[in-house]
Amino acid sequence: MAGTYTAPVQLLIDELGRLPGVGPKSAQRIAFHLLKIPADDVTRLADAIMDAKQRVRFCERCFNVADDTLCPICKDESRDSSVVCVVEESRDIVALEKTGEFRGRYHVLLGAMSPLEGIGPEQLKIRELVARIEPESIDEIILCTNPNTEGEVTAMYLARLLKPIGLDVTRIASGLPVGGDLEYADELTLGRALEGRRSVVD
DSSP states (O other): OTTOHHHHHHHHHHHTTTTTEEEEEHHHHHHHHHHOHHHHHHHHHHHHHHHHHHEEEEEEOOOOESSSSOOHHOOOSSSSEEEEESSSSHHHHHHHHHTTTOOEEEESSSOOBGGGGGGGGGGGHHHHHHHHHHHOOOOOOOOOSSSSSHHHHHHHHHHHGGGGGTTTEEEEOOOTTTTTGGSHHHSSHHHHHHOOOOOOOO
């Protein structure tokens, strides 16, 4: 593809292609869309990116995105500080908050362990999590890492690290989606659904 477009266009495509989830074809589509829209729209987008980059920081306590020293959840005194839900990224907090089921606080690892990519415990906010336990009188840690290889490895590591401290360490349940059919579920999903079974309430 090199040499097909003029240098500025190729540079734009290359930079867009570095974004997560954006492949070469998507990068081309976005680049040509940006070239077609009015200059004011492009400027507004660029300003929004720069404004977010300059103003948004990580919460000093939980590492959620924030525009102040602490994020709104950490500032909320009505939240239960004894229960902390550990997630990989800030976007996971948004998904969990939409359920309205959790009233504790969070801790964002800013990733998951991935030996193949050179991401170990030292690259994540694990040390900072441990440092919160005593000052905040944390009793329970809920591991809400993704149900993939990296998430499972991270959850296993955290469980082995935190259980000896005397904490109640739990793992978010995973299994069949609501409305799903058993015949279409894979063996791993079915196995987890069976492991996460609970008593039927009359």
